Amino acid sequence: MMRRLILFIPLLIFFAMGIFLWRGLQLDPTELPSALIGKPMPAFQLSSLYDESRTLTERDLQGKPALVNVWATWCPTCKQEHAQLNKIAREEGVTIYGINYKDDRAKANDWLQRYQDPYVLNIFDPNGTLGLDLGVYGAPETYVLDKDGIIRYRHVGEVNEKVWRQLRDVMQKLDGGAS
Amino acid sequence: MSSSLSGLGRLLLALALWLPLAAQAAIDAFEFKDEATRERFQHLTAELxxxxxQNQNIADSNSPIASDLRHEIHRMLQEGASDDDIVDFMVARYGDFVLYRPRLNNETLLLWYGPFGLLLIGAVVVLVLTRKRRRAVAADEHPEHHLSAAEKRRLDELLKQDEK
Structure with missing residues (x-):
């Protein structure tokens, strides 16, 4: 009897591996876990997109839970998600900070005038230095910050209705934890 | 020889000579303070x-981010950063993912030692099987070794009967 059972072990191993590999197929390999989850927003000193003389630092992003959206005018997906960001900012009153990543100041300002501006403030990062410190590897990327400026969540790619629900859940949990 | 070239030929020759220059311009040219630094740069960009x-290293990739990272690595090397500093810098931003040679930590323990574990299991299985087989073969060659005392007596009796 025992020997019979032993004969089934390879089959069991085969199924276990099959399940693992099958799960692996469902994963999106382009979605990298951020190395910065639970860490504070990297320190930076960059000018505001709207006003060249105004310097912004990581302290400007503290105070309340917010979204940080990395965007650029050369990025087609950023255009796709822009309406959603406008909706989030206007209808739900969510604070969204922008990082204008490797872009042209004039073009970016034009763009915001044409498609409306969901951002409370916009960090102008023409050389992508802040992007590099954040580990940005493709715009758009969206981060959830808590009120102390700690990065809680990262989403790479378009923010659509479905993704926004995820982000909202994360933000609501932050609010709950804070009060 | 050039006198035999037509106008078009000369133009083509000029273009052909110009091509390598144009091609070179697309690759970023880095200056290094010495040959050792150049080698470290090549090693680092190949390892990250x-x-x-995702299936290219930083040295091979044409994507803008890879180009940024090459510049960053070059800058850090020129400033005298060690290889470990640079690898730490990359891991702090992009996670363990950027390492083609994963570090040994709790999460990667299975990855590093799993194959040795499997090898060990395989060796044990082979050992057990061969030992079992050897015993079986031995039993075939000397079956009388496996008889109980009573069976042996009976066997001897039977053999004696034969002799009669």
């Missing part, structure tokens, strides 16, 4: 994975 185009 491009976060955007």
């Amino acid at each position: 994975r491009c976060p955007k185009c």
